[in-house]
Amino acid sequence: MRFPRCVLPVIGITTLFAFCAHAQSTQAALKANAFALDISDTTLNKRLLEIFGPHRIIMMGEMHGTQEPARFVSYAVDQLLKAGKTINLGLEIPAVQMQDFTAAPSAKSLKQSAFFRTGFPDGRPGSAWFNLIDMYIGNKDVHLFFFDSDPDAGTIDYDKHMHAVVRNVMMQHAEATTVLLSGNIHNRLIPFSGGKTLACYLQQDTTLLTPAGVLSINHQFKFGAMENVTSEGFGIHKIEPAPTSFSEAVPFKMYFSTLDKNAGPYNAVFYTEEVTPSIAMTAR
Template sequence: MKRWMRRAVLAMTLLCSAAIAAPGPDETATQIMRHAGDHRLVVLGEYHGTAETPLLVADLMERYSRNTAAVRLALELPMSENVALARYLRSDGGADAREKLRTSPFWVVKDDQHDGRRSRDMLALIEAVRVLRAQGRDVGVAGYDTETGASTSSDQRDAAMATHLRQQFNALPADARMLVLTGNVHAMRTRSADAPPEMQKTMAAYLLDLPLYSVRLEALRGHFWACFQPCRAVPLIERPPRAAKEDTDADRQYDLLIWMPALSVATLTDR
């Protein structure tokens, strides 16, 4: 548990520093908020299994929830995890509560079964949301994915996830915002040319009638965790510094492409 606790402390250190220090002009969260503007459904397309992205999302949750603003975080977790997530948010975050959260069926996987969504860094993100809620912020977190191992095609899964997100978004107060963390393919407004034939539409493409803003989270260097038979750390192509790129073309895949400085592999959840 010690590593999990260190990650949670790190996430909260970020939240505290964000609350007392003015963000730098090139900071990733600042750029996302500036470009997303008043959009109430901000979809973040990530590389799964990194340490930095959960910290970025924790930062965004803290900033967006200031001044009594209502913010909900949607994670690529099965809907069956929502009872455990709600219970944890109501808890004191103690050892018993953490153990109940991380030993639910979704989190208990081993070795090559990890697809990057299960990490102590993600658990620390959930803890960061719990602390914000305990401080009186109007925040919450829920999953929107289908069940692990469900026999569905890529298109069926994306359609189901979009349906779950639509239901959760429609249940929000009129002025609330939702942050959605998902794989970068699900976040595409239009499918890529090399997408599998059965994928007619991506998750985000089913939601374009909503106030959606899609962000692709890239990085200049580093690694992420992915299942390319077998699951392993995958290196990114190293690139020189570059500015965020906004796209307004009708057939765009993302509204914003943003480059984080670096990514590193998250700490996986098996003991």
């Protein structure tokens, strides 16, 4: 549930105080750090690159079935390439479902991969992720990899498995900046429901990190639609306008901002006023 202001149902005063303090901290960080973004602009974004610079790992978390996070990832990768970096680009996809593509990368083998041909009913195998992968096929400076566990393997701790895969890739390509796209639970810098997330494991892996640690980005929006699973089943679900600190603190329709690292589970935000659905490739 989103609360537009520090007005809540009757709850404990401590919880109320913490919520309001978090909202105020977020607003202060946005007013101090947010800057407008145009991801269609192909010129060098020095301000964004300065933020990226100290980090060896950049994580983008999304609500599955949306276009904007994958588009931001492609923008971020292009910016890093312009700055002379090489990239490990990882997506939350089971490697076993991408074996044919990995063996012979092409747009055809990508579309015929088990992941995009059969699809998870959660919004991931949509046009946004397909286009992101397709964009870097054959690019010698971008190492594509897939880090979700095999859904038939009976893995208990998915995030621990993901960490092992990401760690192995980073050890093999030690000079590269690693950019990851996943659901927004996996890139939380604090545990979720009592369990460590991928970001938690990475943040504690001192052999992989620069002193700056993980840059963990959350996507926020005000309204729109997405194609994913809710209690109503899989399909396109409309998001009604819901003002938050992210939509009201600064006037930009699209922006990027760092956040207070002690204020929540993410230390950066990518905001778009509208969110749009990523349509399943099986429907094409």
